[in-house]
Amino acid sequence: MQNSDIVIIGGGVAGLIAGIELIKSGKSVTILEKESTVGGQCKTEVLKVGDKEFRFDYGGHRFITNNQKLLNFVEEILDDDLLTSQRSSVILHQNRVYEYPLNLKNLLRVAPIKLLIGASFDTIKIILKITPRDDTNFKTWISSRFGKSLYEHFFAPYTKKLWGIKPELLSADWAGQRISLIDLKDVVKKLFAKSKKTARTYAKSYRYPKYGFGQLPLKMAEEFEKLGGKIFVNEEVLSFVVMDNNIDTIRTTNHTFKANKIISTMPLNEMSTKLRFNSGLGFRSLRFLCLGLSIKDFSPHTWQYVSDYNLLPTRIQEPKRRSPFMAPSGESSIMLEIPCNKDDEIWKMNDEKLLEIVKKDLKKLNFDVEDKIIDYFSFTTQHAYTMMDINYNKKRDETIKYLNKFKNLIMAGRQGTFRYIFLDTAMETGLMAADLVLGKNITKEQIYNHRNEKIVIETNNIGE
Structure with missing residues (x-):
């Protein structure tokens, strides 16, 4: 039996920043991560070809914030490895390029x-x-x-x-x-x-880690453990023991944990299922096909949105446009984002077949990389997008009402609050969860609805 003041479920940026804040306040904190490494949706995968490395993020993360405390934290954690990058995006539609x-x-x-x-x-x-x-x-x-x-x-x-x-x-x-x-x-x-x-979705300038966004949670984990926190990886939460509307015990793949308070960034629908409530909520998944290329540049753009319905990818990214250290000198890479659902045809398709389809799509977009591919691989993420169907708000409200019955449970993070929010907002929910544990003037409802504006947020990016 492992005992601590607080158990945090999920080693993404929201869980990690909550853990750092709590341990600095004198609490004993344990983080449980079901994967083999921390990071959640902010990991960076590496394609190694001999002594060369091509790096690919889980999606298109950028650090943009108007929260000075959060900016100071990220700058301190990453130090000289935090770069300032410029975004260039276009829309590809019917063989035309729109700025x-x-x-x-x-x-x-x-x-x-x-x-x-x-x-x-x-x-x-x-x-x-x-x-x-x-x-x-x-x-x-x-x-x-x-x-x-x-x-x-x-x-x-x-x-x-x-x-x-x-x-x-x-x-x-x-x-x-x-x-x-x-x-x-x-x-x-x-x-x-x-x-x-400047609207956040239009912001040109942003901060970005030198070796990919996965560098941020790895540095945060180092800081957390240096302060005395414990991280258990490969520990999937299997079940809970509930007593008097409190979660008394957490049973995982290899251990049993007890804590006075629990902060969870586990997807809201999965947490509710484990606590015997069917939320009806779901997520849209992504598959990333990553190509190392023997060319200096693929395009001048960070992102290229592919709007044609008959073409498989929704977005093409060139990682070196974020940081020149994402690809070997003199070479480049692209990552194609392909929406899917877990266990559907796209999710299960072998890499070779997927590559053949994508090469044909790239040719239709006037990109011929046939003889430029050094190597390739793919990876998936199940919880890429909260499925915001027309009934999702009602289902989300009912799920939150049910989970609020568990007095010592606090949900945070992007998946944990079932919100498609920006990275800094997800981290802020982690800080708010820590404040709630520490008895500050925060409620669970404030965390669930943090920055829940009905229109896109206009903000000054203090990180520029």
Whole structure:
């Protein structure tokens, strides 16, 4: 039996920062991680080819914050290994390249005349309020703000591919929290004048670890253990023993743990299942196909969004655009993000077959890497996106109400609160969970709904 004041389930950045904060306050803290290493969704995988290393993150993490305490913490942990990077993004659609964010000169030069005419009529309808606002679902939210033309060309195919469901079955929350401009009127304003504020989804400058984002949780784990904390890896939580509405005992793969308080970043639906409640919540998964390339540059862009529904990837990333240390000198790499569901055809497909499909898709996008591939591999993440269907809020509220019955359980982090939030916000929920344990003026509800704005956050990035 392992005993401590606090057990933290999950060794991602939210759990680690909570552990560091608590142990600095004199508490004994144990972190349980089901994988063989810490990091959660912030790990970095390495493709080794001889003495060369190509590095690939789990997704497109950037560190952007307006929280000075958090920025100070990350700068101290990473020290000289924290770089400042510049983002360049484009949208690939029907063999055309659109700048992101929108640029008037680029649109007039690139977009087909039919799209420009349709978008112009849509703008007039929106300005004259002929098309009323409609927040019923993702489709109506977009169509009533951006018009039918842009919805059908860009938003509908990309969204259906990303989520695996029809856009009308997706909550409007996804659009409100992730699309920086509110409607076509704002697009026009953005095209002709620079705003003093920068939307987080548009922020060009950001902080990034020298050797990939996985470097951050590894450094945090070192700090946690140096302060006296204990980390148990390969320890999947199997079950709980509950007494008097408190979780008394945690049973894992190899041990049994007891603690006065439990902070969990385990996915909300999995925690509820282990505590005998079916949440009905789910996640969309991702498979990452990673290619080491014998070329100096693949493109000038960090991200390239692939909106065509008939092409498998949703996004192509070139890791060296974040840090030159992500690929060997004189060479590069790309990572293709492919949405899927756990155990579906894409999830289980062997790497060779997947590569053949993706090479054909790349050729359709005018990228021929056939004779440039040094080596390749793939990896998956099950809990990439919280499935924000039109009923998710109701299901989430019911799950939270049930879990709040367990007095010593605190949920935090992106998966633990079932929120598709930015990295700094996930870390802030970890700090809030620590504050709650320490008796500060924080509630569970505040953690669950931290920065739960209905529209995308405008912020000054103090890390620039």
